[in-house]
Amino acid sequence: MTNSIKILRSVQQVRQWRLQCKSSVGFIPTMGALHAGHCSLIKQSIKENDFTVVSIFVNPSQFGPNEDLDNYPRTLEKDLEILQNGYKVDAVFVPKVSEIYPSGIVLDVNQQRGTFVSVHGCSEQLEGVTRPQFFRGVATVVTKLLNVVQPSRIYFGQKDAQQCVVIKNLVKDLLINTEVRIMPTLRESNGLAMSSRNEYLSKEIRMESSQIYKALKIGEEKYRQSNDSKEIIDTIRQNLKDPIEIEYIAISHPDTLEDLEIAIPGAIVSIAVKVPKEDGKARLIDNIIL
Amino acid sequence: MTNSIKILRSVQQVRQWRLQCKSSVGFIPTMGALHAGHCSLIKQSIKENDFTVVSIFVNPSQFGPNEDLDNYPRTLEKDLEILQNGYKVDAVFVPKVSEIYPSGIVLDVNQQRGTFVSVHGCSEQLEGVTRPQFFRGVATVVTKLLNVVQPSRIYFGQKDAQQCVVIKNLVKDLLINTEVRIMPTLRESNGLAMSSRNEYLSKEIRMESSQIYKALKIGEEKYRQSNDSKEIIDTIRQNLKDPIEIEYIAISHPDTLEDLEIAIPGAIVSIAVKVPKEDGKARLIDNIIL
Numbered sequence: 001m002t003n004s005i006k007i008l009r010s011v012q013q014v015r016q017w018r019l020q021c022k023s024s025v026g027f028i029p030t031m032g033a034l035h036a037g038h039c040s041l042i043k044q045s046i047k048e049n050d051f052t053v054v055s056i057f058v059n060p061s062q063f064g065p066n067e068d069l070d071n072y073p074r075t076l077e078k079d080l081e082i083l084q085n086g087y088k089v090d091a092v093f094v095p096k097v098s099e100i101y102p103s104g105i106v107l108d109v110n111q112q113r114g115t116f117v118s119v120h121g122c123s124e125q126l127e128g129v130t131r132p133q134f135f136r137g138v139a140t141v142v143t144k145l146l147n148v149v150q151p152s153r154i155y156f157g158q159k160d161a162q163q164c165v166v167i168k169n170l171v172k173d174l175l176i177n178t179e180v181r182i183m184p185t186l187r188e189s190n191g192l193a194m195s196s197r198n199e200y201l202s203k204e205i206r207m208e209s210s211q212i213y214k215a216l217k218i219g220e221e222k223y224r225q226s227n228d229s230k231e232i233i234d235t236i237r238q239n240l241k242d243p244i245e246i247e248y249i250a251i252s253h254p255d256t257l258e259d260l261e262i263a264i265p266g267a268i269v270s271i272a273v274k275v276p277k278e279d280g281k282a283r284l285i286d287n288i289i290l
Numbered sequence: 291m292t293n294s295i296k297i298l299r300s301v302q303q304v305r306q307w308r309l310q311c312k313s314s315v316g317f318i319p320t321m322g323a324l325h326a327g328h329c330s331l332i333k334q335s336i337k338e339n340d341f342t343v344v345s346i347f348v349n350p351s352q353f354g355p356n357e358d359l360d361n362y363p364r365t366l367e368k369d370l371e372i373l374q375n376g377y378k379v380d381a382v383f384v385p386k387v388s389e390i391y392p393s394g395i396v397l398d399v400n401q402q403r404g405t406f407v408s409v410h411g412c413s414e415q416l417e418g419v420t421r422p423q424f425f426r427g428v429a430t431v432v433t434k435l436l437n438v439v440q441p442s443r444i445y446f447g448q449k450d451a452q453q454c455v456v457i458k459n460l461v462k463d464l465l466i467n468t469e470v471r472i473m474p475t476l477r478e479s480n481g482l483a484m485s486s487r488n489e490y491l492s493k494e495i496r497m498e499s500s501q502i503y504k505a506l507k508i509g510e511e512k513y514r515q516s517n518d519s520k521e522i523i524d525t526i527r528q529n530l531k532d533p534i535e536i537e538y539i540a541i542s543h544p545d546t547l548e549d550l551e552i553a554i555p556g557a558i559v560s561i562a563v564k565v566p567k568e569d570g571k572a573r574l575i576d577n578i579i580l
Contacts, residue, residue: 011465015467100465101463102462102463102465103411103459103462103463112410113410113411114409114410114411114459114463115407115408115409115410115429115459115460115463115464116407116408116410117405117406117407117464118405118406118408119404119405120402120403120404120405120406121393121403121404139405143433143464144463144464144465147437147464147465147466147467148465148467169393169404169405170405172392172393173391173392173393173404173405173434174405174407174433174434174437175301175390175392175434175437175438176437177305177437177438
């Protein structure tokens, strides 16, 4: 038995659907390849709102020219099945690229034309170092989607900690009338944070990657003895072994993402690593809140 | 006799007011120092909408560190009198800077923190050459104001031709559900385009500045004989004499602002000049549509 879920393809269709929602609307923007992490956001939205809409859109502008846009997992039929059968989602927005980028979009930032949204101050560090256009792409697409969907609440997972800070600042600064809801990271049974990109990993590497969360938890224990960020970071570093290649470990202010020399309650301890995959390396990120 | 006009100071107050408007809302964003040009936009909005709201906000982010932010004419009492007595405006939004820039705002772009909106492709040429941060500031504040007011229609004057193109692209790209209405330039009796900055000029310079529109009209006549942009621009140039100092004359595509070698119907012929004022020089802009 399938529930009837409305599949919306155009901005116009979303606007028409939205007009009929006279009470609260929850919105979960996704790039598809739905996993239990997304599903926990959906469940929370259904609990908190009268209507829930999910978008599935692999956003080109958040990928660099040498990143995995073409290979990013696309599993639309499976995604729709999950939304149809598992949850009482009211609508799913599955736009074409031209619907979201009416002026077109190319991956080379210098060639891009049209309107872009940047959140300065919290987009440049951490993930922004290796992916300088990433948060501009995220901020731009979220602004567009918020303008179309006009939700009462929008849901993100804590796993993408910097994204959460960028979006909270975006909504505050652009005076957007929505509540940003951040939900805890969902993890596989070994502790690995759920991510659509985990599909890139072999079984062995998935097991090895359980080190990441374990090391973060050891760092958390260290914090109970010392609030010196360097000591906490060193502890985490010492607990990560081959094949985990550390890109960064940082302790950051939860609102501004400024580097903290002294850790405070609420600080974000974030990590990015590289692990081997079949044809090269995969990047994984994770974080905990002190 | 005064009409009762609602003065809204906070984003929250605008949202509450907006909720009560069950039918169309027209919005005229201004920096105050209201003149007949603004008033024609207001009249048009009243004609086309059930509710009309004006904002008065001198937007810091569109001024460079060496521009006239501090000296920009501020005539709030006079402006409110115009809105109260002359027109059936329903509300006026007069926010503090902190209300519109919750993350703060400084004029040095490199020091700025928070969220900014850029419209690439039509912001860099013409006015963008001497004022590289100008349209980023305009696009940012208009996005914020649109998010707060959520108008059915927003009104701008054709006098700021590039601003009109930037805003039309902004609304299209960010999928904002509003209609952008561009109204013809209002002119003083001698043809000088109305502008709040005309207050900087002496009577003599105002008279001399009437050359600008006259030269544009001679350029328009030339276009009837030749669509070669260079010839049209040369004709305009030859019809401008001291004390008018030409900064640029351009013929541009109406949607993209790309330079046109061959003029087409609808093309924008725009001009920027400098004229003497008491303590230096004032910049004036004007344009016509072919």
